[in-house]
Amino acid sequence: MARRNIPFLRAQRLEQEALTLGIAALIALALAIWTSAFLNGNNLASLQTAIAPNLIVATGMMTLFLIGRFDLSVGAVMGLAGIATAWALGAGASTPLACLAGLAVGLGIGALNGLFVAGLGINHLIVTLGVLYMTRGIIEVVMSGQKLAGFTGFPEGFTALGRFEAGGLQGMFIGAVILLLLMELMFRATGTGRNLLFLGGNPDAARTIGIRRRRVEFLCFVVSGGLAAVAGILATSRVGMANRYMGEGLEMQIFIACLIGGGSIAGGKGSYVGAFAGVLFISLLTNAFNLLSVPSEWQSIVVGGVLVLVVIADAIMTLRKQNRSWGSILGISRFDRILRAKR
Secondary structure (H helix, E strand, O other), X not given: OOHHHHHHHHHHHHHHHHHHHXXXXXHXXXXXXXXXXXXXXXXXXXXXXXXXXXXXXXXXXXXXXHOOOOOOOHHHHHHXXXXXXXXXXXXXXXXXXXXXXXXXXXXXXXXXXXXXHHHOOOXXXXXXXXXXXXXXXXXXXXXXXXXXXXXXXXXXXXXXXXXOEEOOEEHHHHHHHHHHHHHHHXXXXXXXXXXXXXXXXXXXXXXXXXXXXXXXXXXXXXXXXXXXXXXXXXXXXXXXXXXXXXXXXXXXXXXXXXXXOOOOXXXXXXXXXXXXXXXXXXXXXXXXXXXXXXXXXXXXXXXXXXXHHHHHHHHHHHHHHOOOOHHHHHOHHHHHHHHHHHO
């Protein structure tokens, strides 16, 4: 991907963002018309607190998407960071120290992912999937013998972090949006965003102009792990407990949100505003399911269907960018040439 193609990719990205935001707006409008419960203050507060941690995690995930990587361990990291924070509070640590303990867990796991992927060159899918299972196993060990609710009874100074609100806006939602806007500003106004896109679109060319792929890749995984930990700390603060179920299955929701928001598995495209659009879409869809009392099994079917559709769409876009066809991928065109030669 040459640097002159980046403006075209940005225009394509803006189209995807606008489309996703437009669909999300239509869902919100339909819900407002269909049921008065949607605009209820409690529902809007619940929607914000559902969006906030997902948006923080998606910000880290989109950073990886830009370079053609992703992290399937984010949900487990979120859960373990929340548990580590709760455990530290229970051991008598102050709120700042407990939060640092949770953050250290996320940064450490992110660094571990980065070491294996960037340092040793192991496939990121295999590494992060393995770390997902390892982290979930650690959670089960730590939580063995604990009651179902897990760690509870936190000091007010800690719970205030996730429960602060002003003018109907939840503090954690405001913080998540500010974080995303800062990342988007960095992405657009500095060379960092251009370098991430260039590294994702053409890693060989990026290396020739001096972009240190391994270093950038490692740091992106650390960012992803750190932000997943922040989400876990805030979510724990909000609900007032830390249990083994926090963040379970979150990785797939974030994965879908980043794809819907304009990211690509192949890298070289995406934005943080797109991540927001994707998270908003998924959160509104889930909220609609809950308000309309759609059974959980049907929710899973719909979300799974959305995942399949966006992955197919992403594959088609990648093939077009590479000027390839499905026939070339499946070997059909080569087989056809052999038959013609024999004739």
